[in-house]
Amino acid sequence: xxxxxxxxxxxxxxxxxxxxxxxxxxxxxxxxxxxxxxxxxxxxxxxxxxxxxxxxxxxxxxxxxxxxxxxxxxxxxxxxxxxxxxxxxxxxxxxxxxxxxxxxxxxxxxxxxxxxxxxxxxxxxxxxxxxxxxxxxxxxxxxxxxxxxxxxxxxxxxxxxxxxxxxxxxxxxxxxxxxxxxxxxxxxxxxxxxxxxxxxxxxxxxxxxxxxxxxxxxxxxxxxxxxxxxxxxxxxxxxxxxxxxxxxx
Ligand SMILES: [Mg+2]
Numbered sequence: 001x002x003x004x005x006x007x008x009x010x011x012x013x014x015x016x017x018x019x020x021x022x023x024x025x026x027x028x029x030x031x032x033x034x035x036x037x038x039x040x041x042x043x044x045x046x047x048x049x050x051x052x053x054x055x056x057x058x059x060x061x062x063x064x065x066x067x068x069x070x071x072x073x074x075x076x077x078x079x080x081x082x083x084x085x086x087x088x089x090x091x092x093x094x095x096x097x098x099x100x101x102x103x104x105x106x107x108x109x110x111x112x113x114x115x116x117x118x119x120x121x122x123x124x125x126x127x128x129x130x131x132x133x134x135x136x137x138x139x140x141x142x143x144x145x146x147x148x149x150x151x152x153x154x155x156x157x158x159x160x161x162x163x164x165x166x167x168x169x170x171x172x173x174x175x176x177x178x179x180x181x182x183x184x185x186x187x188x189x190x191x192x193x194x195x196x197x198x199x200x201x202x203x204x205x206x207x208x209x210x211x212x213x214x215x216x217x218x219x220x221x222x223x224x225x226x227x228x229x230x231x232x233x234x235x236x237x238x239x240x241x242x243x244x245x246x247x248x249x
Contacts, residue, residue, distance in 0.1 A: 004215050004227035005237055012213060012227065013238075015190055016058075017245040022188035023054060024082075024179055024203075025235075026195035027064040027071050030217050033232050034162060038122065038131060042074055050239035052078040057246040059186045063088050063175050065166060065199055067124040081186070086126035087159075087168060087199050088178025101169040102128055105156055108148050109167070116144060126172075133163035161197045176202035183211065192242075194235070200225075 002009055016023070025031050031051060032041045043051065054060060061082035064071040068085030075083070084091050106123060109130055113119040118135035121128065135141035145165050149158055159166040168174075173181075175195070183191050189211070193203045196217035204214045204224035216225035217232050229238060 001216070001219055001221075001223065001225060001228050003219075003229065004213075005229055005234060005241070009227070013192075013241055013245065015213070016192055016242060017248075018189065020187060020189040021058055022061060022183055022186045022191040023058045023242065024061040024063055024182065024191055024193045025051075026175075026197065026200050027062055027066060027074065029162065029196035029232060030194050030200075031062070031235060032074065036133060038120075043076065044236075046236055047239070048076045048078070050236055050243065052076065053243050054239050055079050055081070057243060059188065061179075061182050061186075063178055063182075063203075065124075065127070065129065065161070065197075067126075070124075082182050084178050084182075086124050087166065087172075087202075088175040089126045089168070089172050090124075091178075101154065102126075102156070102167065104152055104154065105149065105167050108152065109145070112144060112148050116141060119145070126168075128167040130165045130167070131163060132165075138163065159199050161199065166199060174202040175199055176206045179203050179212065180206070194229075194238070195225075196232070 004012055028041050031047060032043045035041050055078045060080045062071060062080050063084045065087050066085055068083055068090045071085055072083050105128060109121050113121045119141055120131040130145050132138050132141040157168045157170050179193055192213045194215045201224055206212055214225040215227045216223045217229055219228045
């Protein structure tokens with residue numbers, strides 16, 4: 001993994017100066033810092049202004065685990081061309097008959113969070129998220145969630161994350177599929193994707209270095225991303241570079 005902001009890797013971002021580029025970002029932990037309560041997440045004012053400018057200069061996408069309406073409301077005045085929610089499953093005006101696949105999990109997890117303080121069930125329609133950031137014993141909370149999921153009649157896909165377990169229908173479109181579809185739609189030759197968490201690995205694992213420049217927020221020895229930035233705050237540096245690429249004489 002290489003630090004994408006180091007001058008010696010300048011050529012990597014230079015590839016994005018061309019006309020047929022798509023910029024794509026995760027939201028929590030990438031455009032916005034991780035906060036204790038998922039409802040409080042927002043971009044810093046500086047990031048917000050930079051992101052707004054980037055959206056004017058490039059076709060831009062946000063692909064988040066949040067519901068589409070939820071993440072859209074957090075983008076402020078920025079006009080991102082594409083906003084996908086539910087890890088890429090929820091697009092613009094699509095109707096995917098996946099919601100009912102989650103019914104059993106919805107009911108069972110609902111009882112679990114009522115029994116155990118500190119757990120929170122977030123129902124995003126196309127996917128569920130069980131947050132255990134506020135649990136007194138996060139490990140035991142996590143085990144309890146996994147035990148419930150293991151006994152479902154129809155197994156679902158689960159993806160871990162930062163104090164969260166995401167529950168999705170098996171075989172549903174993931175962030176990697178979503179990004180490739182957006183590239184097609186935007187007729188992009190190259191895309192930048194920045195993310196910080198386990199669901200973003202679906203993009204990193206595409207391993208198409210000619211088409212997708214994958215950047216992880218935070219260095220990790222287990223990530224499939226080719227590049228990283230040290231910390232969330234560096235998103236501002238990255239956005240500034242991208243803006244400079246497009247506005248250079
Ligand atoms: Mg994230």
